[in-house]
């Protein structure tokens with residue numbers, strides 16, 4: 001989910017360009033692609049532009065990236081409008097994506113939305129009046145085991161309820177950096193009751209010995225010695241060419257001429 005509709009001209013900046021640090025990063029990214037395939041850097045460069053521009057992508061930034069990659073601007077517009085991680089209109093400093101798909105909904109995503117609305121004044125699809133928070137409803141973000149959850153900018157906050165969501169918003173409003181991940185101290189997506197499998201160190205399995213191997217190890221001298229390998233026979237010499245071979249008709253070869 002994103003702020004997908006392009007912002008009106010009144011808020012579109014006239015120009016955009018990478019700052020020196022991002023320009024250097026952009027060149028590094030472009031350099032990863034083979035000659036003639038630089039347009040493959042479009043996605044990471046649009047992402048870089050969005051991060052530089054307060055988490056939204058103005059038209060000027062798409063034009064700038066297209067120009068940098070020597071592709072028509074429409075190619076950048078197509079990609080930016082297809083992928084939902086690109087915001088085409090201004091968003092708040094804290095971009096909150098609330099998952100309301102079935103597992104999160106069953107675990108209380110309505111309470112999460114209500115807590116955000118109560119704290120920020122912004123409902124789904126809205127930005128708070130102070131411009132700090134933008135809230136959107138999204139489909140599954142892949143953290144269902146720790147439902148309900150939200151993504152705020154790049155981070156996930158999980159195992160939320162009304163109170164914990166309120167505390168999270170309060171901390172962000174104060175400029176704090178709340179702990180990411182589970183808000184109830186769960187490790188990863190471990191079961192709520194704690195680990196249920198792999199509770200002991202793994203056992204080392206020693207392969208069984210065959211009786212012959214065990215006997216050989218017990219009395220190494222008694223072990224039957226391996227038979228020496230037979231020497232390979234010398235390769236047979238090629239037969240001397242027969243006289244018959246010297247004469248095509250199979251008759252006797254002519255006697256050598258007496259040079260004396």
Ligand code: FES
Pocket residue numbers: 099100101102103104105139140141142143144145147148149
């Ligand atoms: S349903 Fe919410 S993360 Fe999957």
